[in-house]
Amino acid sequence: MLQSKIEINVVKKITGSVHFWLPISGIVFFFLFLASLAFINTGSFRPLLDVHSIIREGFFLLVDMVTSMYFVYYSIQFFNKKFAANTLSIKRYAIEIPVVFLGGFALKSIFYFLFVKLIVIPEANTESLEMRLRNLLAMTHTYLMLTYVVITGFNSFKSMEQRKTQVSRLEKEYAQSRFEALQNQLNPHFLFNSLSILSSLVQINADIAEQFIEKLSKTYRYLLDQREKEWVPLKDEIAFLKNYIFLIQQRYADKLFLDINVHHDESIAYSIIPNTFLVIMEYIINKTSMSVLNPLHIVVSVSEKKALFSYTGQVKEISGNGVLQPFQQLENRYAQINKKIELYTNTNTLENFIVIPLIKNNNE
Template sequence: MNQKNKIVSLIIAFMVCISTFFRWYIFHIELKINLLLAVVSANVLVFTWIFFKKLYAYLDRTMPYDKGIFKRLSLQIIITLIFSNIISRIVYLIGTNFITFQDLINQQFTNLAQIAGIASEILLVILLNVAHFSYYSLEKWRENALRATHLEKEKSQVQFDNLKNQLNPHFLFNSLTSLDSLIHENPTLASEFLRQLAKVFRYVLQNKEKGLVSLETELNFIKNYVALLQTRFGESLSISFNISEEFLDLHIAPVTLQILIENALKHNTINQANPLTINILTHEDYLIIENPVQLKKQVETSNGQGLHNLKSLYSFLSEKEVLIEINEMFRVKIPLI
């Protein structure tokens, strides 16, 4: 039984209990007859709920509110009014023909009581239909909000995947250029360089479809990547790690570190006169990547969307957001999951 049916069952049970109590307290109806009326009431309420449920489901399919709220509500109210009138007449006939308190019913069934009863019935039907419309609208809003969230998440994932795929052309070109010079200068180092390059691309291929990887797995990959960068930049680039072991089992999106290191290399000057130092550390469930700000005068092939896409992706992966701080140091804080 779903949550909605449980709530309706509790409401029906409550209504039956209350009506049974009032029949005993106000009209002093004997127990046997009161229990019989309680059974009749329960069956009527259950049947009414089933009818309304089927009716609303049918109209939701054939005449949704989106195609005309007034037309749908008008038809719905008319049908429910007819149904409730028929049910009330049937219940009244049962009461007058089979229950032994005819005089009491006739006493209570005055013209004023009939008018009040009809008005109450109309009001109840209108409120019931308005309640259903409100519930229907709320569910549609939730569905649309959920769909929008999923679309935004898919968009962020696509953008992030494109970001990961940027590794291939630029990084491969620079790596092959470095490898070409090493083959003649130091064949042993060239062989080691090629093995590290293969490990880097194997990691990207194996994890490109994964949503998350452990920090330890990402660090093992990034150390191979850093080794390739050291071969390319030499002493002009220094990357240090200060990672607490307690965080190694936590998770991040794959190639997050590679993207952030590439971002630092893309935007900052790196040469012997201006060496670049990148620090990677952990603090309070955050992975922190920081480097001094020594910006290039001009950055090629940069649309400024890399960090934005990363922040957007992590907004779906974690309740904590990606934090970016810029002063003398450029610092990015990635929430560990």
């Protein structure tokens, strides 16, 4: 088993190396070159059957092809480093193309000179020989340009993919920073509202005020502890929600009720983006009408890797961005991990649903 994994890793390392693919590409181009040259010179591919000639003359041409592959590849790599800030700039190609072609043509001319001196056998029909040599020189230059086009195309595709990945990473980092900034705004706002409620409770009911301070301490501790985290266990977010609902019920009393129908196994099986429940609750409370006669009843449950907030009430318009902006930022944060918060509203039955995606703790 271990030996097999080692062999697989060695194969991957070899096949992933440029020194594997450049010679392979040179060999492929070599056979294409021979086929093209044979057809141009004779109008058929029959010369390819002359194995003796191919072995005698072909080895030199094969070295030429592989050398050209390396020359073009490392020339492009040189310009990638020189124009690292913008690898696809027009200025880069305006310099690179003449350099590669002139250098390549010089390299091809050297190989052509050596080929004529070392390989070519004089023939009685000098006109036919000269024609085939001209075709050879023209074809080697043509395949040099083809080599450049192929490697440049692959390099450009790779650069664009890397740029897409970089843009995606920057967008994710930007969304994360915006969400962290939002969290920093929520915490003082939440504290200010809580202290306003507490100042009233101290005068009315000292026992409730004492409980309120305890719940507020746990709630705010949670907000501070999780602010640097990307994910938190669902059970922690639910514990926060229980403390949070106690605090806000001191403000809304019989106008607001919350039921949490989440089993322990479900709460420990998933994770969620921190502060999600705080943003959702703020959104629902500010977006829905409530009164003693028609209280806002919110039910929280978990089903199929999703947390569901269901509530019945008349949806109202919200003025300003104080509530909408945090919710939109939360939507953007989930969008960055290719997940979506879903909203469902039935104007006839006044039934509303908010569905939040969860992350399975074992990454399923």
